[in-house]
Amino acid sequence: MSNVLLLTGAAEQPADILPSLSLLPHTVRVAEASLAAAVAGPVPDAILVDARRELVQAKRLLQGLRGQDRDVPVIVIVTEGGWAAITADWGADDLVLQTAGPGEVEARLRLALGRAAGVAPAGSGELRSGDLVINEITYSARMHGRAMDLTFKEFELLKFLVQHPGRVFTRAQLLQEVWGYDYFGGTRTVDVHVRRLRAKLGAENESLIGTVRNVGYRFVPAKGSGGREGRDGGGLSDSQADGTPDDGTEDGTPDDAAAAPATGGERGKVPGTSRKGAQPAHADR
Incomplete structure (x- = not known):
């Protein structure tokens, strides 16, 4: 079952806009056909845009959606008369006739969702694990x-862990791999950065970075995740390691006490110029 956002300018029920949708086990949220309404609220698994009548408005909406930093597939609902008006510059992932049967609607949703979560093409510079996407270029x-x-x-720490899913690294190993041989700070720096990453991943996803008690950390891929994940499939079994976060420092000191390293700054390679429009990770202070 997926969460579907239906954008429409008509004062109709989903069953009137796309009758087959009411026969499928998806959660449908209806919103106004505007960009503001589309980006408000939780991120859906897929977006359906009602283009049965207002083709020009629907096209503008789709082009606006493509300008958002979201990997959400968009499917256009059209009539037989509007079918020929849909072109590549609309930015839609697929289109479906209003009269399509439930089997076809389900298939189009399933394929669109599969493409969105699928393997990144070779050379794209992206690492994917479930809903986590890391772009090594930007x-x-x-x-x-x-x-x-x-x-x-x-x-850099998140990317390194994702590249080696399931493999356990000690704090010293992570310090060496991410901060480099010339870094003179203590290993508590790793705990601080893991704590920050978990906070930014959010409560629902913090367990992606698992703690192996008295050893270190590992990346725990989401179940059923696809894409170009890392090079190693090894690591400890569930009986040896868990994916739940803990306070995490080597001696039991809370993370808040694990302040910045005693000497030296965070040195290391500096990223090259990012592509235009990208939001590169900014340097640590």
């Missing part, structure tokens, strides 16, 4: 289609 990350505000080291 130094940016998104969760559920929303941009995450990460510092450079937070981004």
